[in-house]
Amino acid sequence: xxxxxxxxxxxxxxxxxxxxxxxxxxxxxxxDYMSWVRQAxxxxxxxxxxxxxxxxxxxxxxxxxxxxxxxxxxAKKSLYLQMNSLRGExxxxxxxxxxxxxxxxxxxxxxxxxxVTVSS
Amino acid sequence: xxxxxxxxxxxxxxxxxxxTLSCRANQNVSSYLAWYQQRPGQAPRLLIYxxxxxxxxxxxxxxxxxxxxxxxxxxxxLEPEDFAVYYCQLRTNWYTFGQGTKLEIK
Numbered sequence: 001x002x003x004x005x006x007x008x009x010x011x012x013x014x015x016x017x018x019x020x021x022x023x024x025x026x027x028x029x030x031x032d033y034m035s036w037v038r039q040a041x042x043x044x045x046x047x048x049x050x051x052x053x054x055x056x057x058x059x060x061x062x063x064x065x066x067x068x069x070x071x072x073x074x075a076k077k078s079l080y081l082q083m084n085s086l087r088g089e090x091x092x093x094x095x096x097x098x099x100x101x102x103x104x105x106x107x108x109x110x111x112x113x114x115x116v117t118v119s120s
Numbered sequence: 121x122x123x124x125x126x127x128x129x130x131x132x133x134x135x136x137x138x139x140t141l142s143c144r145a146n147q148n149v150s151s152y153l154a155w156y157q158q159r160p161g162q163a164p165r166l167l168i169y170x171x172x173x174x175x176x177x178x179x180x181x182x183x184x185x186x187x188x189x190x191x192x193x194x195x196x197x198l199e200p201e202d203f204a205v206y207y208c209q210l211r212t213n214w215y216t217f218g219q220g221t222k223l224e225i226k
Binding site for chain 2: 035037044045046047050059061095100104105106107108110111112113
């Protein structure tokens with residue numbers, strides 16, 4: 001069955017960096033677009049970034065553009081989010097999610113999330 | 121910028137009742153809209169895509185309708201496990217989400 005498992009979250013100081021990973025299994029990872037979506041404590045969902053199946057098309061929310069970088073390793077069936085210059089408002093649970101169909105933009109499978117806390 | 125506005129913010133109903141949740145876009149988005157359910161402590165789950173298509177494994181009591189700017193998620197007869205937060209989401213405009221509707225037990 002489809003599984004997405006995030007890791008790499010934790011406590012980091014403002015201005016610091018963190019790299020999140022998402023390990024995929026149960027589907028042909030290299031065929032699918034993937035996204036990162038975050039949820040601040042007690043708040044709604046915010047899409048962060050997506051990457052095409054080949055990794056050539058990337059998009060970012062304005063709130064993270066220039067600070068976050070999405071990437072993938074299809075051989076390792078893994079998705080990544082490099083987060084630099086972190087701010088307090090980046091504190092959230094970060095989910096990786098798969099597109100229902102490549103490029104459709106509907107997210108049919110989600111991981112359990114990893115918590116990132118930015119605080120001094 | 122396309123904004124999705126969900127209403128009401130909170131809906132209080134009893135099991136067995138019918139729930140009607142609304143999502144309104146500030147410009148025409150055709151049928152490019154999805155609905156998600158999020159239970160406490162869980163990841164979101166895709167319910168409906170392209171406004172009216174149920175995702176795999178979603179019970180028939182969930183239905184979606186609408187196009188253009190006004191969309192509705194209907195839950196025909198509420199089960200205890202349906203009490204959760206529901207989000208609408210646009211598949212264009214970088215996957216914009218609505219702010220959510222909390223469906224709580226009355």
